[in-house]
Amino acid sequence: MSKEKVLKIKVKKCDTSKDCPSYSSGCYNDYCSYNFFCNNNICSTKNGSYVQFPNAEGQFENYITDTCNESRFNRGYCLNHQTCQSNNECLSNLCLDNICIVNDVSPVIECRNNYYYNYFVISGKMKMNCGRANYERCQINSECTSNICTDEKYCLYQYHDFSNNIFNVDTMLFIIFCFVFIFVLFYACYKCFSPDHFKKIVNNNNNNNNNNNNNNNK
Numbered sequence: 001m002s003k004e005k006v007l008k009i010k011v012k013k014c015d016t017s018k019d020c021p022s023y024s025s026g027c028y029n030d031y032c033s034y035n036f037f038c039n040n041n042i043c044s045t046k047n048g049s050y051v052q053f054p055n056a057e058g059q060f061e062n063y064i065t066d067t068c069n070e071s072r073f074n075r076g077y078c079l080n081h082q083t084c085q086s087n088n089e090c091l092s093n094l095c096l097d098n099i100c101i102v103n104d105v106s107p108v109i110e111c112r113n114n115y116y117y118n119y120f121v122i123s124g125k126m127k128m129n130c131g132r133a134n135y136e137r138c139q140i141n142s143e144c145t146s147n148i149c150t151d152e153k154y155c156l157y158q159y160h161d162f163s164n165n166i167f168n169v170d171t172m173l174f175i176i177f178c179f180v181f182i183f184v185l186f187y188a189c190y191k192c193f194s195p196d197h198f199k200k201i202v203n204n205n206n207n208n209n210n211n212n213n214n215n216n217n218k
Contacts, residue, residue, distance in 0.1 A: 001023070001036070001042075001043050001044070002041055002042065002043065003038055003041050003042075003043050003111065003130055004041075006034075006036050006038075006043045006111045006128060006130065007111070007128050007129075007130060008128075009034060009113075009128050011031055011032060011034070011113045011125075011126035011127055011128065012031070012032055013030050013031055013032075014027040014030065014031060014032050015027070015030075019032065020032035020033075023045050025045070025046075031113065031126050032113075033112075033113060034111070034112060034113050034128065035110070035111075035112050036110065036111040036112070036130075037051045037063075037065050037091060037108065037109065037110055037111075037133070038109040038110070038111060038130065039053045039063075039091070039109075042054075043111055043130075046065055049064055049065065049066060049082035050062040050063060050064060050065065050082075051063055051065050051091065062089075063089065063090065063091040064081075064082045064084055064089055064090050064091060064100045065091050065108065065110075065133070066081050066082055066100060067090070067091075067092045067100045067101060067102050067103075067108055067133065067134075067135055067136070068081055068099055068100065068101055068102070068135060069101070069102045069135040069136075069137070069154055070101065070102070071152070072135065073096070073097075073099060073101060078099050081099050081100065082100070083098040083099065084098055084099065084100050085098065090103075091106075091108050092106055092107070092108050093105075093106045094106070102135055102136055102137060102154075104137060107132050107133075107136045107137070108132065108133040108136060109130060109131065109132065109133065109145075110130070110131070110132070110133035110134075110145045111128055111129065111130040111145060112128070112129065112145055112146075112157075113126045113127065113128055113129075114126070114127065114128075114129050114145075114146065114147060129145055129147065130145060131143055131144045131145035131146070131147070131155070132144050132145065132155045133145060133155065134146070134155055134156060134157050135154050135155065135156070136154065136155045137153060137154055137155075138153055138154060138155050139153065143155070144156075145157070146158065
């Protein structure tokens with residue numbers, strides 16, 4: 001499937017995995033879940049630890065999708081990853097000590113559904129997003145499929161179940177701020193355009209005119 005078609009997938013709600021398309025990874029938290037990995041403009045779903053793409057001869061080959069960055073590798077956090085024997089077994093095209101490693105020259109691109117919350121309408125929706133996969137290097141959030149670029153400058157997927165907790169603390173603070181802002185705005189408008197305010201302006205003008213007339217008479 002092309003990346004363009006992947007991004008056009010409408011993420012729908014579901015009761016069971018049977019409600020989701022065959023290329024979905026199942027029904028999770030009431031939504032059909034999708035997980036694609038892309039090679040140029042061609043995207044494919046993951047099967048276990050592997051994803052398949054055609055080679056130059058048109059034959060499909062398996063590639064290991066999971067990668068580990070050097071920091072986690074040096075601390076021994078990648079021991080449970082699928083092992084590799086050569087670079088061409090890794091989607092990142094870099095195998096180090098039998099582990100697929102993040103490769104700046106060939107970053108792993110992943111497409112998945114993310115939950116986007118809109119504070120203005122107090123609701124959210126699921127939609128597809130493509131970007132760099134977990135632990136790939138990044139500079140800004142938009143480079144990552146998760147839309148999260150950590151302070152250490154690598155992509156990280158963190159699940160936030162806003163769908164089941166719409167009125168979270170951030171939302172409530174935002175609503176309170178909006179109400180306070182609207183109240184202050186209306187109060188300021190009332191003070192500026194109230195009849196008493198206009199009457200005060202008229203009285204001040206009349207007083208100024210009377211003072212001017214008295215000065216002229218002198």
